[in-house]
Amino acid sequence: xxxxxxxxESVENYNKFVLDQVKRARTDEKFGRELLGRWNDIKAxxxxxxxxxxxxxxxxxxxxxxxxxxxxxxxFGEGLPGEFPYLNAAYREMYLEPVREIESFExxxxxxxxxxxxxxxxxxxxxxxxLAEDTNKRFHYLTxxxxxxxxxxxxxxxxxxxxxxxxxxxxxKIGEGGVAIDTVEDMMRLYDGFDLGSPNFSxxxxxxxxxxxxxxxxxxxxxxxxxxxxxxxxxxxxxxxIFKEVQAQNETIFxxxxxxxxxxxxxxxTTREMPRWYPISISGYHIGEAGSTPVQQAAYTLSxxxxxxxxxxxxxxxxxxxxxRLSFFLDCxxxxxxxxxARVSRRIWAIGMRDVFGAGSKAQLFKLHTQTSGRSLIAAExxxxxTRTAAELVLAYMNATNSCHSNSADEPFxxxxxxxxxLAAHGQAILLEESGxxxxxxxxxxxxxxxxxxxxxxxxxxxDEFREIERLGGVLAAVEERYQRxxxxxxxxxxxxxxxxxxxxxIGLNRYRDGDEEIPEVKxxxxxxxxxxxxxxxxxxxxxxxxxxxxRGLDKLAEAVERGENFFPMLLxxxxxCSLGQITGRVQEVVGRFRPMV
Amino acid sequence: xxxxxxxxxxxxxxxxxxxxxxxxxxxxxxxxIEVIYLGYHRSVGDIxxxxxxxxxxxxxxxxxxxxxxxxFAAVVDLLRKKDADDIKVFGGGGGTITHDDATIMKRKGxxxxxxxxxxxxEMAKFVHQRxxxxxxxxxxxxxxxxxxxxxxxxxxxxxxxxxxxxTSNIEHRTSKVxxxxxxxxxxxxxxxxxxxxxxxxxxxxxxxxxLSHDPSVVGEGAxxxxxxxxxxxxxxxxxxxxxxxxxxxxxxxxxxxxxxxxLAQSNFDYVIIETVGxxxxxxxxxxxxxxxxxxLVMNPDYGSxxxxxxxxxxxxxxxxxVNKSDLQRxxxxxxxxxQRLEQNRRSQQLIDTVAxxxxxxxxxxxxxxxxxxx
Numbered sequence: 001x002x003x004x005x006x007x008x009e010s011v012e013n014y015n016k017f018v019l020d021q022v023k024r025a026r027t028d029e030k031f032g033r034e035l036l037g038r039w040n041d042i043k044a045x046x047x048x049x050x051x052x053x054x055x056x057x058x059x060x061x062x063x064x065x066x067x068x069x070x071x072x073x074x075x076f077g078e079g080l081p082g083e084f085p086y087l088n089a090a091y092r093e094m095y096l097e098p099v100r101e102i103e104s105f106e107x108x109x110x111x112x113x114x115x116x117x118x119x120x121x122x123x124x125x126x127x128x129x130x131l132a133e134d135t136n137k138r139f140h141y142l143t144x145x146x147x148x149x150x151x152x153x154x155x156x157x158x159x160x161x162x163x164x165x166x167x168x169x170x171x172x173k174i175g176e177g178g179v180a181i182d183t184v185e186d187m188m189r190l191y192d193g194f195d196l197g198s199p200n201f202s203x204x205x206x207x208x209x210x211x212x213x214x215x216x217x218x219x220x221x222x223x224x225x226x227x228x229x230x231x232x233x234x235x236x237x238x239x240x241x242i243f244k245e246v247q248a249q250n251e252t253i254f255x256x257x258x259x260x261x262x263x264x265x266x267x268x269x270t271t272r273e274m275p276r277w278y279p280i281s282i283s284g285y286h287i288g289e290a291g292s293t294p295v296q297q298a299a300y301t302l303s304x305x306x307x308x309x310x311x312x313x314x315x316x317x318x319x320x321x322x323x324x325r326l327s328f329f330l331d332c333x334x335x336x337x338x339x340x341x342a343r344v345s346r347r348i349w350a351i352g353m354r355d356v357f358g359a360g361s362k363a364q365l366f367k368l369h370t371q372t373s374g375r376s377l378i379a380a381e382x383x384x385x386x387t388r389t390a391a392e393l394v395l396a397y398m399n400a401t402n403s404c405h406s407n408s409a410d411e412p413f414x415x416x417x418x419x420x421x422x423l424a425a426h427g428q429a430i431l432l433e434e435s436g437x438x439x440x441x442x443x444x445x446x447x448x449x450x451x452x453x454x455x456x457x458x459x460x461x462x463x464d465e466f467r468e469i470e471r472l473g474g475v476l477a478a479v480e481e482r483y484q485r486x487x488x489x490x491x492x493x494x495x496x497x498x499x500x501x502x503x504x505x506x507i508g509l510n511r512y513r514d515g516d517e518e519i520p521e522v523k524x525x526x527x528x529x530x531x532x533x534x535x536x537x538x539x540x541x542x543x544x545x546x547x548x549x550x551x552r553g554l555d556k557l558a559e560a561v562e563r564g565e566n567f568f569p570m571l572l573x574x575x576x577x578c579s580l581g582q583i584t585g586r587v588q589e590v591v592g593r594f595r596p597m598v
Numbered sequence: 599x600x601x602x603x604x605x606x607x608x609x610x611x612x613x614x615x616x617x618x619x620x621x622x623x624x625x626x627x628x629x630x631i632e633v634i635y636l637g638y639h640r641s642v643g644d645i646x647x648x649x650x651x652x653x654x655x656x657x658x659x660x661x662x663x664x665x666x667x668x669x670f671a672a673v674v675d676l677l678r679k680k681d682a683d684d685i686k687v688f689g690g691g692g693g694t695i696t697h698d699d700a701t702i703m704k705r706k707g708x709x710x711x712x713x714x715x716x717x718x719x720e721m722a723k724f725v726h727q728r729x730x731x732x733x734x735x736x737x738x739x740x741x742x743x744x745x746x747x748x749x750x751x752x753x754x755x756x757x758x759x760x761x762x763x764x765t766s767n768i769e770h771r772t773s774k775v776x777x778x779x780x781x782x783x784x785x786x787x788x789x790x791x792x793x794x795x796x797x798x799x800x801x802x803x804x805x806x807x808x809l810s811h812d813p814s815v816v817g818e819g820a821x822x823x824x825x826x827x828x829x830x831x832x833x834x835x836x837x838x839x840x841x842x843x844x845x846x847x848x849x850x851x852x853x854x855x856x857x858x859x860x861l862a863q864s865n866f867d868y869v870i871i872e873t874v875g876x877x878x879x880x881x882x883x884x885x886x887x888x889x890x891x892x893x894l895v896m897n898p899d900y901g902s903x904x905x906x907x908x909x910x911x912x913x914x915x916x917x918x919x920v921n922k923s924d925l926q927r928x929x930x931x932x933x934x935x936x937q938r939l940e941q942n943r944r945s946q947q948l949i950d951t952v953a954x955x956x957x958x959x960x961x962x963x964x965x966x967x968x969x970x971x972x
Binding site for chain 1: 610611612613614615616620621624635637638639641643644663664665666667668669672692693696713714715717718719783788791823826827829922954955956957
């Protein structure tokens with residue numbers, strides 16, 4: 001049985017364990033009394049906060065139960081926020097604002113509350129356009145009101161495919177849909193003016209195929225600006241999710257096996273040298289955007305995650321070292337599953353990591369970034385997209401996501417413009433800061449009978465998917481047989497059919513459509529030719545300047561890859577003097593190119 | 599009956615958004631169109647080369663990652679430069695292509711740009727209306743590849759009308775012809791692409807042709823997708839043609855024989871012919887036909903030993919390849935097939951390969967075997 005089969009068993013066993021505890025609480029009087037005592041104790045310790053209208057509210061809402069069996073079902077089956085199996089939340093207080101006016105039943109509660117507020121805003125907006133300096137300007141604009149600077153970087157097509165801006169036929173793609181990065185010098189421009197070693201700064205980079213190379217460039221840029229001592233202080237995330245690329249997003253540049261090996265090389269390096277870095281973001285977002293069902297999205301994301309965990313453990317990295325450095329990224333659309341998709345995922349992950357991998361509590365957490373669904377947005381009557389995104393945001397926060405990106409309404413046509421980005425960011429602020437939905441009480445929207453029903457159905461469906469993948473020989477074997485790809489494609493096809501036959505209503509498209517097609521007047525963000533040429537010129541200058549050193553760097557890198565040793569130290573050296581395309585090309589000579597799957 | 603319309607679809611370089619094109623491809627097929635799918639992340643050069651070799655009526659491009667103004671224009675320009683502008687260009691990109699963009703793109707020679715909200719049926723209808731009529735006057739082919747491509751179209755069209763094309767004369771054949779067959783999913787296409795890489799490296803001036811087959815869906819079109827997974831065969835020294843079986847059983851098309859005869863006398867060093875995924879009874883290559891050597895590519899997961907007895911090609915193939923030999927069952931498969939071949943008392947070769955692996959020694963061995971003995 002592969003690890004995934006064991007995961008299925010562990011979840012089934014845990015569910016059985018919960019039922020046993022319920023039964024025991026009802027039959028074993030002493031155990032029942034203990035639980036009741038614990039429950040009353042928990043309730044007594046919940047501080048109260050006052051809303052601006054003067055309404056007193058508990059900072060944690062619990063179900064109104066006083067029977068020991070039900071208490072057992074809640075505490076073991078769901079767990080309090082921040083407690084195993086983390087159904088309700090990974091952390092205790094998530095988005096709660098600092099205590100306003102405390103009326104506590106416990107004298108010492110106030111002391112605890114002082115450190116409760118979360119240090120960082122959960123808002124993290126994805127951005128990247130034209131050249132490094134243009135994106136840098138956008139970053140400064142986005143973070144101007146924030147006490148913490150959490151940047152999220154989108155790269156252009158050539159960068160995502162590991163190509164240089166002067167590669168054949170990519171000129172028109174330079175700086176389109178993301179920022180063009182060719183060299184360490186671009187990387188320095190990209191984050192200019194930000195204090196990369198500060199605990200208030202974190203950089204997220206959305207790139208997978210060439211992720212180790214980009215990571216090496218980031219480290220090289222940070223060292224040039226702040227010296228070598230900055231490395232252990234670097235905070236951020238790089239996507240580096242190879243499986244989902246092969247399953248859905250098609251931005252893989254090396255064959256699967258060497259890609260996974262390079263990823264493990266990077267993870268081995270960062271877990272040791274950069275303990276605050278997240279070297280992988282296990283992503284369902286692109287699986288969802290490629291057209292999967294929500295259940296497929298969660299099932300593939302989780303199974304990919306478990307496959308990575310197995311790989312890192314096989315390399316000898318201790319689970320309690322890499323476990324806390326894994327992060328997840330899910331899509332949030334409007335289907336009913338999204339009411340609890342992330343909640344269920346968090347629970348399965350925790351059980352699997354604890355019971356199959358032997359992970360400690362920090363390595364059990366499913367730390368989640370959510371993005372509202374880009375696919376749910378449409379061009380026709382595009383202002384409706386504001387409503388779609390708002391509804392998705394509510395769902396995302398109901399699932400207690402750790403951070404969130406809200407899409408701009410103009411995204412169906414273009415890289416979002418500042419006007420619509422502002423509205424998207426403000427949407428989150430309205431929800432979290434202006435509205436009282438999430439800031440006073442944990443569990444405000446958790447635990448409705450409907451939500452429980454969704455949880456049960458979604459969990460069962462995810463485990464079924466796991467069983468199917470297990471039957472195919474595990475994640476890697478299933479990927480190579482293109483199982484996930486064809487499942488996603490079938491779902492995408494069904495989705496399109498449903499739109500065209502009207503069984504899936506899309507307002508403004510197949511329902512309530514006005515006769516006249518609204519041609520949106522949006523300000524387009526396009527990279528001008530002059531900027532594209534500038535990028536090419538800069539790159540050529542860099543290559544000329546470093547020609548000699550680059551050759552040596554590439555030779556040493558190729559030798560390391562050939563020998564099969566961890567290539568990351570050599571990559572760090574190469575990143576100082578080589579361009580992205582030079583490195584990609586040289587490594588491909590040794591390991592080959594990725595063969596596309598259809 | 600008129601031949602089905604052949605079009606080529608692709609997603610531009612640095613763009614992996616294939617969700618839309620996959621759906622559109624399926625819809626086209628349902629409407630009787632033969633779609634040669636080139637895949638995603640494809641350069642202008644690769645697209646135009648493939649379109650000329652396949653001699654399609656039009657190229658459909660699905661672009662979601664920006665840069666479409668330059669990309670579409672570059673495809674149109676290159677077609678003109680190669681005197682192949684009777685191959686038309688259309689496409690779309692959901693909401694990423696604005697109406698203003700489309701106006702400029704059309705001015706530059708793109709025939710149609712579809713916007714978000716266009717129904718799949720509308721697109722299929724467009725293809726039928728715009729490209730359904732036979733091309734009467736073709737421009738004089740500028741290159742030998744183009745001339746060859748036009749002739750192959752004539753042969754295919756004639757076979758469709760059940761007209762006998764000029765009897766193929768294979769006396770002047772200049773190429774060695776290698777036939778590849780085997781069940782679907784065994785990795786034939788990958789294996790061929792890896793052999794092509796070795797051929798191109800070893801013969802700096804050599805040329806190779808590939809005639810590849812995919813099944814027609816009954817009463818409908820066909821998805822000819824072998825090119826999409828090929829990375830080494832996108833090269834000016836490789837001439838590839840994809841054919842749909844158009845109702846013929848056995849893994850080949852009614853026009854295959856004549857097309858192969860033409861290719862075999864067109865100055866290629868090798869002509870590779872790949873059948874569709876075949877079943878146990880298939881014997882796609884005729885005895886004393888044009889094919890010099892036959893390679894049967896097997897997947898280790900063929901089931902029980904009894905199944906092997908039923909595979910006719912095991913008696914006929916010159917070389918049997920067990921691909922995916924990294925799979926658990928591969929060793930058993932090798933032994934079982936070896937014993938099966940011994941019954942034949944012919945000098946058949948058995949080779950294990952892992953075609954997906956870069957520089958696989960098994961593929962090297964197969965390449966040497968084909969080159970030295972074919």
